[in-house]
Amino acid sequence: MNETYPRGADTASSGPTSGERHGKPGDPGLPRPVLDRFASRLHGRLILPQDPDYEPSRALWNGLINRRPALVARCRDDDDVVASVNFARDNGLPLAVRGGGHGVAGHAVCDSGLVVDLSEMTDTDVDPEGSTAHAQGGCTLGDLDRATQRYGLAAPVGVVSATGIAGLTLSGGMGWLRRKYGLSCDNLVSARLVTADGNLLTASGSENQDLFWAIRGGGGNFGVVTSFDYRLHPVGPRVFLCNVYYPLERAGEVLRACERYVAEVPEEAAPLAVLGRIPRAEAFPAAVHGEPFVALLAVSLGTGEAAAEEGERTLRPLREVTEPLCDLSEVTAYTEAQRFLDEDYPNGRLYYWKSVNAPELSDKLIERLAEHAAAAPSPDSTIDVWYQGGAMARVGEEETAFANRGVPYLFGLEGNWDRETDSERNVAWVRDTFADLRHFSTGGVYLNFPGFLEEGEQLLREGYGGNYEPLSAVKAKYDPGNLFRFNANIQPTS
Numbered sequence: 001m002n003e004t005y006p007r008g009a010d011t012a013s014s015g016p017t018s019g020e021r022h023g024k025p026g027d028p029g030l031p032r033p034v035l036d037r038f039a040s041r042l043h044g045r046l047i048l049p050q051d052p053d054y055e056p057s058r059a060l061w062n063g064l065i066n067r068r069p070a071l072v073a074r075c076r077d078d079d080d081v082v083a084s085v086n087f088a089r090d091n092g093l094p095l096a097v098r099g100g101g102h103g104v105a106g107h108a109v110c111d112s113g114l115v116v117d118l119s120e121m122t123d124t125d126v127d128p129e130g131s132t133a134h135a136q137g138g139c140t141l142g143d144l145d146r147a148t149q150r151y152g153l154a155a156p157v158g159v160v161s162a163t164g165i166a167g168l169t170l171s172g173g174m175g176w177l178r179r180k181y182g183l184s185c186d187n188l189v190s191a192r193l194v195t196a197d198g199n200l201l202t203a204s205g206s207e208n209q210d211l212f213w214a215i216r217g218g219g220g221n222f223g224v225v226t227s228f229d230y231r232l233h234p235v236g237p238r239v240f241l242c243n244v245y246y247p248l249e250r251a252g253e254v255l256r257a258c259e260r261y262v263a264e265v266p267e268e269a270a271p272l273a274v275l276g277r278i279p280r281a282e283a284f285p286a287a288v289h290g291e292p293f294v295a296l297l298a299v300s301l302g303t304g305e306a307a308a309e310e311g312e313r314t315l316r317p318l319r320e321v322t323e324p325l326c327d328l329s330e331v332t333a334y335t336e337a338q339r340f341l342d343e344d345y346p347n348g349r350l351y352y353w354k355s356v357n358a359p360e361l362s363d364k365l366i367e368r369l370a371e372h373a374a375a376a377p378s379p380d381s382t383i384d385v386w387y388q389g390g391a392m393a394r395v396g397e398e399e400t401a402f403a404n405r406g407v408p409y410l411f412g413l414e415g416n417w418d419r420e421t422d423s424e425r426n427v428a429w430v431r432d433t434f435a436d437l438r439h440f441s442t443g444g445v446y447l448n449f450p451g452f453l454e455e456g457e458q459l460l461r462e463g464y465g466g467n468y469e470p471l472s473a474v475k476a477k478y479d480p481g482n483l484f485r486f487n488a489n490i491q492p493t494s
Contacts (some may be wrong), residue, residue, distance in 0.1 A: 001154040004401060019088040026118030027112060028070035030091060035071070041083045044120060047072040047267075057117065058109055063348040064423070065106030066292030069096065072115045076191065078200055078226045081116060086198040088114040089483055096486045097224050100140050100164020104353045105450055107220070107486040108167075116224055118166070126151055131191060131232040137166045138223050144230075145335050152303055154334060156181045156447075159272070161339045162347075169228060171219045171488070172402045174410075176299040176337070177233065179262075179270040179390030179476060181297050185216035185402055186395055189230040193223035197480040200226075214474040217467070218446060220487040225370030234303040236334030240333070241299055243328040243340070244319045245284075248275060248292035251370040252363065257321040257362055258296055267390040271298040275373035276382035278325065279344075288325045292374050297322070299337045344380070344422035346414070352415040352427050354434040356441050357407040365440045369411070372433040376482050377417070382410035383433070404444035411437060412449050445481040447488045460488055469493075 026037065039046035047057045048071060057072045070093065073084040088095040094113025101108045101119070109115055117140035125134040134377035135144050144162035148154050151333070156177035158168050165184070181187065190204035201223075203212035214222055243315020245447055247252045258271050280289040286377055296318045300311020310333040313331075319327055332340075345351075350456055358365065373383045388408050415430040417423070448464045461468045468490065476483075476492035 010264040024068050026405075028091075028093065028114075029112075029474055031388065031462050035398040037074075038083070041082050042073060042075070042107055044074045044076040044080050048076060058115070060106050060109055061100075061102045061345075061347050062104055062106050062351045064350045067109045067111045068108070069109055069115045069494055070112050072117050074117045075215070076120055079192070081118075081194045081224050082198050083199060084114060084116045085196065085483075088116075089196060089198070089481075094099075094234060094486070095483055097166075097220055097484070099137055099166030100162065102140075102160070102163045103167045103448075104284075104351050109406065110486050118224075118226070121226065126153070126232070128153065131231045133232055134227060134228050135165055137164075137231070139165045139290075140337065141165060141168070142335075149237055149335050149455050151232075151239055152234055155184065155230040155236040156187050157338075159338070160341050160345055162342060162345070162461075164199050164224055165228060167220065168448060169216055170217075170225065172217055173448070174386060174392075174446070176270055177235070177301065177390050178388070180267040180301055181233050182391040182395060184230075184401060185400055187233075188216055188394065191215060191225050191229065192227045193225040195223040196481060196483040204483050210474050211478060213399075214325060214401050214471055216358075216400035217275075217447075218464070218471050218474070218490065219472070221475055221484055223484060223488045231382070233239050235301055236303060236307065238305075238331060239300045239302070239334045239337050240268075240308050240315055241297075241330055241337045241340065242271075242296055242315040242318050244293070245278065245288070245293040246296045246322055247325055248294050249369055251261055251275065251294045252366045254296065254321050255361055255366055255385065261317050262387045262389065262393050265314065265317075266348055266485070268301055269298040269318075270390070271296055271387050271461045272317060273297075273385035273387070274382050275369055275385070276376070276440050277379045279379070283328060285326050290379065291325055293325055294370075299334070300402065316359050328400070335339045349425070350415075350417050350420070350423060353422075353449050354413045354430055355414070355436040355446045356411045356434060357404055357444040357446075358409040358411065358437070359407060360441050361409060365437075368436060368440075372413075372429075372436065375429065376415075377416065377422065380418075381413075381429065382414045382416070382418040383424065384414065386410040386412065397465070398467065400473055401464070402465045403463065403467050404446075407442070407444060410446055412446075442451075451487055461492075463488060464490070 094110045096110040098108035098117045121136040121138035128151040141157045158175045169184040415426040443462045472493045
């Protein structure tokens with residue numbers, strides 16, 4: 001696609017501010033000596049549009065995004081990030097921040113501006129005795145998982161290993177551990193970040209507490225987070241992965257059974273239901289290729305030698321709801337369980353997502369979920385049902401910036417397709433499904449699945465809930481000029 005967004009998208013969070021330079025995409029409008037002086041101050045590299053690695057440096061996981069930044073600062077350390085923030089601010093350049101580059105809305109790259117690229121800042125350090133991990137801002141979930149699993153520990157992160165820890169954590173962070181140990185942001189002990197004035201600050205329970213509150217759910221609005229310190233929990237190294245597929249026509253029965261399971265068992269599992277079509281892949285029996293399904297996915301959370309066997313018993317009810325199309329459940333390493341969805345989300349595919357919260361699973365709502373899933377124009381698109389509650393809901397609504405904690409169900413509406421000529425139909429399916437399911441919602445979205453916020457400020461405020469105004473005040477303190485605006489953007493209080 002030639003457009004950065006589907007038509008009309010994201011007008012709430014991508015508008016220019018006063019002092020911003022304008023020119024053709026990729027043109028910084030700055031003299032070469034100015035760029036040379038900036039490059040000489042970096043320990044990493046400054047990438048320009050004429051450089052051979054420019055095209056890869058601007059490419060994102062979501063192939064729907066096509067932006068041409070003027071400069072990419074591939075940072076190696078905190079000093080590089082400080083220099084980059086100061087350079088963008090002092091020269092009136094739009095500033096985007098790239099961690100893992102996996103955000104579906106593509107905010108990690110901007111037109112005609114500077115991208116602060118953290119992709120080479122991937123050091124990790126685990127303290128097994130203190131059950132904490134330090135990870136730089138360019139780390140992916142896979143980087144963190146590999147480091148922590150050496151000690152049989154894990155941080156609560158997401159479910160696709162190529163995702164960056166930064167964007168995930170700053171806007172919440174939901175994964176297989178959410179019901180037992182909470183969200184990624186709930187397990188954040190401290191963070192280091194560069195604010196709009198170029199200061200490198202520590203945010204924690206004892207330092208810059210307002211900033212620490214804000215970055216746990218407020219997204220990238222407050223600075224460039226260069227490192228995260230997480231609380232770890234005993235998980236693995238072997239776990240049981242529930243991965244069972246039922247006929248879509250049994251969606252009511254399956255979703256209700258999962259609902260009862262979540263209500264009856266301890267917080268040993270955080271199931272995810274997926275409505276879609278069986279891929280034409282070798283992992284699935286050929287007889288069921290293309291069949292509409294409702295799947296139940298979950299990972300057991302025990303630790304030690306007997307953990308996988310105990311996990312199989314714990315998750316067995318999810319595999320015995322009715323006759324499945326196929327059951328690919330297995331004992332596996334926790335790191336492999338964290339990667340088993342990766343193949344569904346390859347780099348360069350076209351993605352357009354939205355999300356909807358719901359207070360209950362009514363019969364009518366389940367019927368509409370199944371109808372919309374069956375109507376998806378792409379066989380790779382899905383509707384995901386996240387069963388919430390547990391530890392993530394026990395944190396008070398105002399204890400962190402993350403909002404809508406008490407809502408028991410989140411629906412992820414995932415338009416995933418490969419050909420640009422199919423974009424209009426797939427975007428329309430997501431938008432139509434979103435508009436219909438909103439009738440069953442009391443409001444709110446998950447800001448890691450925002451898609452493109454065409455709906456403007458109303459939906460943005462729903463995502464932050466009652467925390468929006470306090471967040472706006474923190475924004476005014478640390479970024480009054482809204483330098484960090486390529487995100488689910490909070491306007492600073494006047």
